[in-house]
Structure formats: structure tokens, C-alpha cells
Amino acid sequence: MSAMTAAIHVSKLHKYFGKNEVLKGIDFQVDPGQVVCVVGPSGSGKSTLLRCVNRLEEPTSGQILVEGIDITDPETDLDSVRTRIGMVFQQFNLFPHMTVLQNLCIAQRTVKKRSKAEAIEVARRNLAKVGLSEKEGAFPAHLSGGQQQRVAIARALSMDPDMMLFDEPTSALDPELVGDVLDIMKQLAAEGMTMMVVTHEMGFAREVGDKLVFMDGGVIVEEGDPREVLANPRHERTQAFLSKVL
């Protein structure tokens, strides 16, 4: 084990929705700079796990440390922790009443208290990174799904997060637009961004992932090197799942 603090450390995490136990004791860790891909069948609790990490969902029990800070502790300033965790949603969730540039600036201004000029500078740098500089004045409704998702990534990056959470970022996209978004994620990974990615893109997991986590029925069934797990799944449930998606 390395001596450095884990980016994300989850232990004994349980989550109930009413009487329905959706996460049944999850233990895992993401190291700084690591890209962890989470795969598994629908309803296995992947989104719920991801959303517990920045507490969009309230864990029922267990502990989640983000850079050593216990986010399940009521004393923790959640908003300040959240600025260090970028999140990208399946449905993009851009603010439709704001232009692309405003989407990228609003949290910088209200949360990071950056000056307008600084916020715009940061926003433009991140827009350039996702290749959408010419769209800064457009409204989200006038962008394709792929462009919207790239803007959403740029919006998260504008907060200078230490890590990024992705919840099926390409699942709502037309097939021909998936590549652009994956390319940006690959670039981010290459720059050393810590990433936790729920995805059905096994190619991405194999190529970019440092670790693959397979979930089913609210537990982690198997985890390991993506190339290893994808080539030689040890568990029956992993085999069954992979035989369907590969």
C-alpha cells in the first residue's frame, strides 16, 4: 500500500431506499491519478455508489473519505468538498437558460468567488480543451448531445477539481458522437486526472482504466486490472455479464 492518502476511500458503505437495500457493504479505493471504471448490469447500484461519493445520495451507513476528509461527518463542509469533485451526468444537466460561457462561469463566480475576468479566462481555457471555443455564446439547446456533454465536462473542469466522477457520460449520445467525448476523457486521464467512470464502454475501460470494478446486486463482485478482468473474468456473474456486452 502506498503512503499517500487515497483520493476516494469507501468502507462498509450501505445504502437503502426505503426498505430496498441498494448498496450492501461496499469497500473500495481510488488512488490519486487512477482511472477506475465501474461496470455492471442495470440496477446494480453503480449510479448510487457514484452519487454517494459526492453525497448527492445520503449513505445509510459506512464511511466515505475524499482526500482523507470524512464526507459522511455532519461537520464537513460539503460544498467545499464538492468543488474538488467534478461530476458529469448521463443527461448533461447543463443550465438551459444560460449560454455556454455562463454555464462555465456561474459556479466559479458564486462558489470560488473568482472575478468575472478570471472566471471567463478559466472558462475559455476549458472550452478550448474540449474543442468548443466557438460555441461560448450558444445556448445548450442549440448544441448536439456530444457538444453538450463536452461543455458539461468543461464546466466541471472550470472548478479545478482534483477528481472527476462520470455517470454513463456517453449513454445518451448518438453512436457517432460517443468518440468525441471519450477522446476528451482519455486526454484527461493522460493528464493524470483521478477519475471514477461508470460506463458500458468496455473498450474505454480496457484502454484507459487502471482498475475495473464489476458490481452486481449492490456488491462489488470482482475488481482488478481491466485487461485481466475482461480477458479472464473469475466470477460466474462477471462472465455472464461480459458475454452479453462484449
Place this chain on the structure above:
Amino acid sequence: MRRSTKRYLRQGGLYAVLAAVVIFLAVSVDWGNVHRNFWTPGLGDNWHDLILTGVKNTAIYTVISFALGLALALLLALMKLSDVLVYRWIATVYIELFRGLPALITILFMAFAVPIAFQWHAPGGTAGAGVIGLVMVAGAYMAETLRAGLQAVPKGQTEAARSLGMGPVATHVHVIIPQAFRIIIPPLTNEFVLLIKDTSLLSIVGAAVGQRELTNVSRDFLSSGSTAGTGTSLAQAALLYLIITLPLTRLVAWLEKRQQRAR
């Protein structure tokens, strides 16, 4: 008989009934009397000044009631959506109470009963107190509209804002409320039209001459000036109301259609 012939006959019959009613009214009604009652010229010298003051006050009372009512409604709607049970409860009681009462009762309470009971002098006297009554009623109605608008903003919007570290207040101010207002512009414009008409209820509480709104002014002329005893002043006030409200109702229809298309 062919089907088209049947339809032709039925439409002909409907037109015949209409023509009969029109002819009956034309011969049986005393049109001279009607004209005298609704449109006697010569309402007097100060009519124009007074009616303009009336229109101006109607506009002022409407805008004040709408603006303050909207602020109150936003507060009530946020309370109704709050996690705090007591807030939800207070908002519900308030909304049900003031939607359940006739607006006139609330206005009369505020104008006459409340000032005495609480030793309170409303700014603007009785008229001001009446306007406050109207604000209270408008707030209750618009609160439900606003609540629906706030709830219509997709959950993902809140989640995106919160995941960026924005607190609940910033999330509401910058993300939720602006989108909610866009959704409810048509029903809000509708509320505005209703308020224009409801300001006529203020005519009941009595006001200094310069504070009277359109209905009050025209009612004064029912019994004074050269047209006393006729409905001329009322008819002219009615026309002025329509000149203001009809374009706004068309605007609401247009806004609704545009919104449906955008969806």
C-alpha cells in the same frame, strides 16, 4: 336525403333562429333608452381628468399588488417546498385560507377591521390597506403557480448545481428560480390580468379623490354630473378595462402556444 343536404338544412335552421332573435331584440328593445343609458355624451369637464387618474391608480394598484404578491408568493412557495414541516404547514394554512375567502372579505378586513384591532395605520390610508388585502390574496394564488413552476424544473438541474459546490441559496437564485419563472410566465400573465380586474374591488373601501381607481371614479358619475342616472360612465370604464385586458389575454394565449411548441 344526401348527407350534405342534411347538414345544409341544419345550418340554415340555426341561422334562422339567430335571425329571429336579432329581429325580436331590434323591434322590442327601446334603443333610444339604451343609448341614453350607456352612451350619453357630456360627462362633464372633470371627467377626463378623473378617468385618467382612475386608470393611473388602477395601474399603480395592479403593479404594486402583483410585485408584492409575487414576492409573497415566492416566499410561500419556497416554504411549501421546505424540509421544515412547520414552514410547509404555515404556508399551506395561509394559502388555503386566503384562497378560500372571497377577496372582498380580505380587503374589507384589511381596510376596516385590522387597522382598528391592531391600532395600525396603513400607508395610503384605507386605500393602502385595501391594496395590502389584495397583495395577501394575490400572494396565495400565485404561490400555487410558483410552487408548480419550481417543481417543474428537472431534478438534474439541482444536482448539477450542487455537484459544482453551489449552496442551496445560490442554486435557487441562479438555477431553479429563473427556470421556474420561464415555465410560469403564461399563468403569471394570467394572474396579472385577474389582478387588473380585482383592483375594482378596492372601489368598495372608499378613498380620497386622488386615490380612486377606475371603477370608483366611474361609480361616482352614476349619481353626479350631467349623465347622472345613466350608466355611461360605467360603460366607458368597461371599455377602458377591455382595452387593457384583451391584448394581455391574447398575449397569454400566444405565450402558451409558443411554450407548447418549444416543448
